[in-house]
Amino acid sequence: MLEPIMYEGGVFKHNLVIELIEDLGGYILQTNFMQTEVMIQMLCPHSDISMVEDLAKELRAKITRAPLTGTDIIVIAPTLAYQHLPHHACDVAEYMRRHGANTTLVGLARGVGRRIAQISAKERALSDEHDLAVFTFGNFEDCIMNKKYVLYKDLEVPSIVTGTPELEETPAYAKAYVGGLGRIAHRLKGESELCALDKLAEVAGTILDEIRLDISKDPLTTHPARIMKEIKEQIPEIGKCLSPAPITLQLRGARIKLPYSRCKEAIENITFEEGVKLSEIATVLPSGVRDYMLIRILPKSVTGFVI
């Protein structure tokens, strides 16, 4: 099983880490340079983590387990108005990003209010493309407990709700609730606010681990990171994509930021060294985000094999 880990250290000799991970059969997901520092998100075989840790110790770097690595999280604010943005929803999205997740931030068209709150079918389909949805709500317990559930009750992905009050029980239809993160008109930098953000990242990590465990019962035919590697090697066009993360990994597949109309066939024809084509082990669907495409890897129970 591959463990999501994050390497934080100096740029000096960081390529040794990349080489080691590749030799161990792991995957490098993203490398971010910040002047003389580097942050590498990677997947490493569980049994070999100690080798990476030893190398990191030698290089005076830090290795942390980052359960949000390689996941795609959608942060949903009731609207894009001043009441919800930028401080609350953006800070939540940014904090998840620091823990390794790829986050999408959306504001609903008509998510405001109590009686009038609603989510459209398109917004729901967009949310269901992700691994996890985080709903950033406001200050009042009555709204969170009795009214706002209409926004997430029909979602297929698990939802985490955030709000100001500390609730004893999780609101109906939500997977988890994190308090202390309600409507805030300043940047989240107070101690209690940062604690709440940490708790949110922890809760999200736990839920994603549960999904990983669920997937391992009927494993995917191949790991999403393997598809990412093959796309990088076989589709040169991905190098021209200007998005910061041209391939966004998800727990059950990936979102490829290439036009579906033009590149679908090329993606489907990717061949693996075992001799199978991508179209045999995954379905390629149009994404709700622009003209991007979505890859959903089929489980072993459907294809009958694992590569």
Place this chain on the structure above:
Amino acid sequence: MKPLEIFRVESPDKTGAESYELVTRDVLADLELTTILGRLWMYIDPKEPVFIFCALIRTGLPPIRIKDIADITTGTTSAEGVLIAIVNEGYVVPLLSTLVAEYGRENISQPDKKTIAIATEEKIEVAESVAEVIIADPRREIASRLADALLRITPEGFRVRHHTSTESEMLFVASEDSIKAEWIERAKNMMKELKED
């Protein structure tokens, strides 16, 4: 009346009220309204649902005239026109646009950064009248900032609104449903009590 000498946020939901007080303080600070409001009383009941905002505004800010921010001279006897020597640069933009509107673009020139000249033959009359021209009215600006603050503070879904405002007070009721007469009555009573305190 001192700035924000009374600041009350009430709600049946105690945590919600505390959080709303924080939001209100942040918004008022962002829009530099903290010293403008004297007394403030808010009531929010999400179950009704209603949002009431009553505030007393600290008045006493006069409009700004050209003579307040500049020295006006008629220049030398040979010069044609009135010279405005700017003292406070903060109002140059409204000053220029006001002068252009009043005397025409071709008659306004700016020989250097802090001097504006109006070309005219009736120097003395123009110098006298231009001194009294109002270029900025802080009260009007405060009213628009206060309206902005209210829109930011009010829960976004509360789109049915009722407000009455004068130069010294602001009463605002908002809800998701039709506004009930009893809410307005309550707001008026709150305002009355706020004035008596």
